[in-house]
Amino acid sequence: xxxxxxxxxxxxxxPRFLLIIPFLLxxxxxxxxxxxxxxxxxxxxxxxQLAAILVGAGVVFLVYRLEVRVTHTLQxxxxxxxxxxxxxxxL
Amino acid sequence: xxxxxxxxxxxxxxxLLVTWLGFVAARWxxxxxxxxxxxxxxxxxxxxxxxxxxxxxxxYTAYTFIAVPAxxxxxxxxxxxxxxxxxxxxxxxxLVFPRLWKVAHERGHVTAxxxxxxxxxxxxxxxxxxxxxxxxxxxxxxxxxxxxxxxIGALGFPTAGFxxxxxxIIAFIILAAFxxxxxxxxxxxxxxxxxMLIFATIFAAIxxxxxxxxxxxxxxxxxxxxxLTLPSPTGASLGSYSAYWTLxxxxxxxxxxxxxxxxxxxxxxxxxxxxxxxxxxxAYSFVLGLIALLGYMAxxxxxxxxxxxxxxxxxxxxxxxxxxxxxxxxSSWFVGVAFxxxxxxxxxxxxxxxxxxxxxxxxxxxxxxxxxxxTDAEEARMAKIVSLIVKIGAxxxxxxxxxxxxxxxxxxxxxxxxxxxxxxxxxxxxxxxNALALLLGWAAGTLSGTYLAATQGFASSVYPLEIxxxxxxxxxxxxxxxxxxxxxxxxxxxxxxxxxxxxxxxAG
Numbered sequence: 001x002x003x004x005x006x007x008x009x010x011x012x013x014x015p016r017f018l019l020i021i022p023f024l025l026x027x028x029x030x031x032x033x034x035x036x037x038x039x040x041x042x043x044x045x046x047x048x049q050l051a052a053i054l055v056g057a058g059v060v061f062l063v064y065r066l067e068v069r070v071t072h073t074l075q076x077x078x079x080x081x082x083x084x085x086x087x088x089x090x091l
Numbered sequence: 092x093x094x095x096x097x098x099x100x101x102x103x104x105x106x107l108l109v110t111w112l113g114f115v116a117a118r119w120x121x122x123x124x125x126x127x128x129x130x131x132x133x134x135x136x137x138x139x140x141x142x143x144x145x146x147x148x149x150x151y152t153a154y155t156f157i158a159v160p161a162x163x164x165x166x167x168x169x170x171x172x173x174x175x176x177x178x179x180x181x182x183x184x185x186l187v188f189p190r191l192w193k194v195a196h197e198r199g200h201v202t203a204x205x206x207x208x209x210x211x212x213x214x215x216x217x218x219x220x221x222x223x224x225x226x227x228x229x230x231x232x233x234x235x236x237x238x239x240x241x242x243i244g245a246l247g248f249p250t251a252g253f254x255x256x257x258x259x260i261i262a263f264i265i266l267a268a269f270x271x272x273x274x275x276x277x278x279x280x281x282x283x284x285x286x287m288l289i290f291a292t293i294f295a296a297i298x299x300x301x302x303x304x305x306x307x308x309x310x311x312x313x314x315x316x317x318x319l320t321l322p323s324p325t326g327a328s329l330g331s332y333s334a335y336w337t338l339x340x341x342x343x344x345x346x347x348x349x350x351x352x353x354x355x356x357x358x359x360x361x362x363x364x365x366x367x368x369x370x371x372x373x374a375y376s377f378v379l380g381l382i383a384l385l386g387y388m389a390x391x392x393x394x395x396x397x398x399x400x401x402x403x404x405x406x407x408x409x410x411x412x413x414x415x416x417x418x419x420x421x422s423s424w425f426v427g428v429a430f431x432x433x434x435x436x437x438x439x440x441x442x443x444x445x446x447x448x449x450x451x452x453x454x455x456x457x458x459x460x461x462x463x464x465x466t467d468a469e470e471a472r473m474a475k476i477v478s479l480i481v482k483i484g485a486x487x488x489x490x491x492x493x494x495x496x497x498x499x500x501x502x503x504x505x506x507x508x509x510x511x512x513x514x515x516x517x518x519x520x521x522x523x524x525n526a527l528a529l530l531l532g533w534a535a536g537t538l539s540g541t542y543l544a545a546t547q548g549f550a551s552s553v554y555p556l557e558i559x560x561x562x563x564x565x566x567x568x569x570x571x572x573x574x575x576x577x578x579x580x581x582x583x584x585x586x587x588x589x590x591x592x593x594x595x596x597x598a599g
Contacts, residue, residue, distance in 0.1 A: 019182040026175035026339065029332040033168075033321045041308020043319055049174045050380045056178045057373030060185055064366050 012074060015066035022056035094247035101427025102246060102434070105288070106262070109281050109435050113269030116276040125468045128201055130274035130475065131450045132358045135196065139367050141279055142359045145443075146368060147375045148282030149355045150346065153238035153437035154231075156289070156382055161409040163386030167318025169331060171383055172338045177376035179343035185369035188347055189362030190519050196357075202447075203353050203515060204455040210518040213526035214459060219533050220511055221455035224350040225448050227504035231349070232444045232485040233497040235437040236263070240489070241407050242430040245414035250406060256490050262434070263441075267482045270442045271475050275358055278442040285439050288432035292417075293378050296385060296429075300420050304391050310384075313391040328562035334553045341569035345509040350447035351440060389416040441482070449478040499549040506540035506552060506568040513572070513579050525590070528582035536575025543567035 026032075026049065035043040120136060122129045137145060155173075162170030191206065200206045203224065208217035236259060243258045244250045269277045301307050311319065324330030346352055359365050394400055394415040403411040417429045453474040458465055465473070488497065510533050517524045543554040544567050554567045 016186060019185060022178050022182050026178055027336070029321065029335050033323075033332070035319060038308075038311075041306060041311055043311055045168060045320055046171070046311075046384070049171065049178075050377065052178055053174065053373055053376045053380060056181065057370050057376070060181050060373070061370035063185065064370055067366075 012067070012070055015063045015070065018059055018063050018066075021059045022052070025052040025055060095423055095426065097423035098427040098430065099246050101424050102431045105284075105428070105431035106265075106434065109284055109438065110265050110269065112280050112284065113265070113273060113277040116269070116280040117273040119276050119280060124272075124274055125471045127450065127453065127467065127471045127474055128199070130471050131446050132201060132354065133275040133279055135358055136360050137279060137358050137364070138360050139364045139371070141283075142355070142364050142368050143371050144282040144286055145275075145279045145358065146352075146355045146372060148278065148285050148436070148439035149351055149443050150372075150440075151289075151375050151379060151436075152235055152440040153433050154234040155379065156433055156436060157238045157241055157410050157413055158234075159379065159383050160386035160389070160413050161411075163383050164389050164412040165386075165409040167314070168321045169335060170386060171380075172335050172342075173383055174376070174380045175336070175339035176342045177373075177379055179340060180346050181369045181373060181376075183343055184347060184356075184372075185366055187516065187519065188356050189365045191515070192356060192359060192362050192365055194519070201357065202350065202451050202454050203348065203511060204451060207514050207518060208455070208459070211514070211524070211526040211529065213530070216514060216526050216530045216533070217455055217459070219530060220514060221451045223507050223511060223533075223537070224451050227508040228350050228444050228448050229481070229484065229488070230497050230500035230504050231351075232441050232448075232481065233488045234501050235441040235444075236485060236489040237410070237494055237497060239434045239437040241410050242414055242433045244406065245403060245411070245418060246430060259489070260486060262438070263482055263486050266438050266442060267445075267479050270445060270478050270482075274475075275354065275443065275446055278439045278446075279358075281435065281442075282439045285432065285435040288428060289436060290378065292425075292429040292432045293381055295421070295425065296388075296417075297381050300385075300388050300392070300416070303420060304388065310387055310391040314387050328555075328564065330562075330564060334564040334566070337565035337569045338553065341509060341566035341572075342505065344512055344572070345505050345568060348508050348511045348515060350451055351444040354443055354447040354450065385413050385416060389413065392416055392419055394419060441485070445478045445481040445485075446474075448481045449474040452477045502552045503541065503544055503549065506544055506571060507537055509568040509572045510536040510540070510575050513576050517579070523583070523587070524579065525583040525586045527590070528579050528586050531582055532575040532577075532579030535578040536571045539574045540567050540571030543571060 032045055032048045034045060037044055039047045117124065120134065122134050124130045128135060159170060159173045164170075191203075194200070194210075195206060198206075198209055200209065202221065204217045204221035207220045208214065211217075239262060240250075240259055244255075248258055249255050301310060304310050304313075321331040321335055324332055347356065356365060359368075389412040394412060395404060397415070397419060400411065400415040400418070403415060414430070414433075417426050421429060453470055457473055458470060462469070513532055513536075514529045517529070544552055547554060547567075552567045553564050554570060555562050555564045556570060557563070
């Protein structure tokens with residue numbers, strides 16, 4: 001709300017673009033509106049969408065892990081800068 | 092239908108366990124329950140695991156468990172839209188709501204209307220948000236009762252007249268009592284039991300039932316071919332394809348705007364908890380997908396041909412498919428477990444919904460317009476009383492009015508609640524939007540959405556929109572929220588300039 005420029009800016013949030021994947025998985029209905037190939041007697045329409053749930057969950061989890069890592073890296077860089085710092089930083 | 096003593100015994104025992112838990116919950120993470128954010132948000136202290144159970148119990152309601160497979164049972168593939176819907180809700184949850192949590196936490200917001208009031212400084216816009224939330228949630232609570240009524244009927248309780256409603260009324264008195272004393276802590280604790288029962292039931296169902304019916308291949312083979320996929324569009328229409336996708340996408344956008352979902356989110360202890368849950372809650376999505384398949388299992392088992400179920404189908408329609416399937420496939424004691432899972436699955440969201448409505452009424456109507464200087468204790472007491480009134484209203488609704496209206500109203504509720512998307516989304520992610528423009532957008536969206544539903548006789552929320560000679564059947568909520576966005580964006584700069592020139596203060 002108060003200005004969107006948080007530390008790291010867009011760099012910190014790049015993993016979020018991956019969240020488009022779950023939407024793409026189910027976006028084009030005719031692509032999965034079919035019976036074949038069936039899996040164990042389950043038509044494609046059903047097992048594909050059930051599998052898409054798992055992939056979607058995997059993507060969200062991945063984004064979370066990546067963001068945690070990106071944030072840590074940025075903080076470490078910042079800390080290094082601070083410690084190498086000029087006298088002004090200490091005061 | 093005769094009363095099954097074993098199933099009923101197990102059912103009642105589990106119900107009593109949950110009742111006890113509901114009252115004990117008052118002492119869990121003990122705090123002063125005479126403060127609204129303690130009673131109505133559990134003190135914003137729920138960690139990843141409790142939030143997982145709470146949101147899971149909140150979003151995947153008893154009605155979902157009954158209605159989704161009933162839809163698959165009745166219309167086939169179209170009913171499966173619930174699956175892409177659950178795939179799309181989690182990216183939305185991840186992107187939008189940790190930010191809302193942060194703002195709400197810093198500024199002490201308890202409801203979405205609190206946020207809108209603070210962000211845009213408009214009492215009118217906040218009032219619109221609060222009223223929309225309450226109106227959309229009331230029929231939702233009533234539907235939880237419908238879900239509960241179906242399983243109580245399936246146990247063999249008499250269903251006619253006042254005696255028929257008695258078990259339901261007793262269940263709701265219990266619910267009202269522990270919600271009053273324990274607030275959001277009660278459904279949070281009960282959700283743990285509910286989810287374990289649901290998971291046990293579903294895993295038993297997907298193992299036991301296909302084994303009895305000759306495997307998944309045999310189940311799908313016994314379903315009429317034309318039900319298994321969406322009908323291909325003909326002529327200049329996108330037909331069922333656009334309907335399927337817009338229903339899923341529109342419902343996904345609407346979900347977290349519901350007050351009960353908001354309450355669940357705001358009670359988390361950090362934004363990180365919400366992000367983790369955006370991934371972890373998919374476990375429920377997967378279970379929902381399996382539950383949807385119960386509809387086909389019911390077709391394969393031929394539940395409608397069993398004369399013992401004739402009365403049930405006559406009374407509840409295809410909503411009776413899943414209870415009938417369980418009755419045919421499980422032994423008595425496990426029927427008790429499965430039905431208890433569904434009934435308790437109604438209690439958790441009903442409790443959270445009534446708390447959410449109470450929070451809205453107290454914060455955004457009572458305190459805003461009548462008693463701006465009420466004390467914390469008065470505020471909390473008011474909310475507790477309102478949570479009672481909301482539940483009485485829901486019971487009266489179900490007892491007095493035909494079920495069909497509850498379903499129609501719930502359908503309208505989805506169209507109304509999605510209109511909160513522009514104020515919430517633009518409030519979180521943009522700077523200057525004119526409150527009056529957002530209010531007019533909300534009005535335009537609500538009116539156009541209601542009109543689209545009215546053209547379908549309030550029986551379907553899919554509207555065949557025609558653009559350049561192509562028919563796009565789609566979810567009326569999605570179309571109307573587009574109107575809402577367009578009006579808000581078009582009017583915002585205009586109104587900003589007009590109001591500044593005339594020197595008038597912003598709306599509200």
